[in-house]
Amino acid sequence: MAFGGLVALDGVSLALAPGRITGIIGPNGAGKSTLFSVLAGTLRPDSGRVRLGADDITSLSVHRRARRGVARTFQLARELDSLTVLENLLLATPDHPGERLWPLVFARGRVRRAERDATDRAMGLLERARLQRLANSPAGALSGGQKKLLELCRALMADPDIVLLDEPAAGVNPVLVESLGQFILDLRDEGKTFALVEHNMDLIAALSDHVVVLAQGATLAEGSFAAVTGDARVRAAYLGAEFGDTESGDVAA
Ligand SMILES: Nc1ncnc2c1ncn2[C@@H]1O[C@H](COP(=O)(O)OP(=O)(O)OP(=O)(O)O)[C@@H](O)[C@H]1O
Ligand SMILES: [Mg+2]
Structure with a gap:
């Protein structure tokens, strides 16, 4: 997926396991939100495919994907x-x-x-x-954190099977983050499938069944949280920044 000369996604490949939470991490600008737009249908990729089960849904509109159970939240709540x-x-x-x-x-x-x-x-x-x-x-x-919860509820109104969460905990106070995390785990246990983009590494560690690392628009590594965060290439991609210490991962009080 390119924007003019800027290639935002280039060779990214991942699968979301049904009924599981796939954590998606990566430095700012790695292409995480762009990936969600391609999965949800707001952006049409220049090449590549999006599949839902056996069906190729790459050319389906946002609305038709939503009808087939795909929902997303936005990085900035849109209430x-x-x-x-x-x-x-x-x-x-x-x-x-x-x-x-x-x-x-x-x-x-x-x-x-x-x-x-x-x-x-x-x-x-x-x-x-x-x-x-x-x-x-x-x-x-509403407070910033409550708006993020409302954003999640909005996505759940259609009772989707697959929910793409773009930084649901950004700007949310620690108490609300905990109840948000429990809410997401409960929904997973009820059978929903999640992709979770977050800079809050504690939340990624607590929630993710599997973690995928994006860097410069490509999948750099995947595996358990411990495995990917121990990977030297992943650490290099963050340029030495402490995990969870990136700008939008700051937790507001
Ligand atoms: N609509 C757009 N037009 C032009 N460039 C864009 C557009 N959307 C994203 N980009 C660029 O594509 C790249 C990937 O952006 P994206 O928002 O997907 O990153 P991200 O991983 O979500 O980052 P963050 O962690 O900061 O939210 C960035 O270089 C960004 O500036
Ligand atoms: Mg983003």
Whole structure:
């Protein structure tokens, strides 16, 4: 995947094991977020393939991939500040019947039922993320960490099978990071598949079943957390920086 002359992904190859958490680490600019855009369908790669099971989904739109169970969160949370927390989640409901005219006219009951189901689902997620008491607050009033949790809940509204998490813990205080980590582990134990991009190495170590290291747009190493962080090539790629000590890995109090 190139942007003009800049090759952001070049020969990256990885597989996400079903029902597992694959940690994806690498220095700033390694191509992690670009990889997620290619997997989720916001970027079309210049070459290479994205496969879901046996199917080649490289040419499917974001929307069609979402329907097939692929969801992602963004490095910067994308909530709408003036809407409430609950409204932000309801907006993320896939194929909301109220979006189409015919059901509104002829099937009001069905629309109301779907709305009730979506609200139940949203409240259930907010409860699990411990945000339920903020359901009716404007999203703009949330802390940075709470916004990241809301971003995760938004991605979960469609009940995806595969969730791509781009730095879910960046800027999140340590207490919230712990409950976020437990939430993700619980979801994995319920069968969801995760790719987790993080600079917080404690979280990568605690959550990852498998770790892939990206550097300069290519897979540099993969294996257990201990194996990859002990790899001299991986250490060199970080140019001697302490793991977890990179800029966006700082944990705000
Ligand atoms: N839309 C874009 N247009 C041009 N260049 C881009 C674009 N998106 C990313 N890049 C460049 O591609 C490279 C990879 O960026 P990417 O955001 O994927 O890195 P990253 O691994 O997510 O980094 P970080 O850890 O800082 O989030 C960088 O050099 C970046 O500047
Ligand atoms: Mg990134």
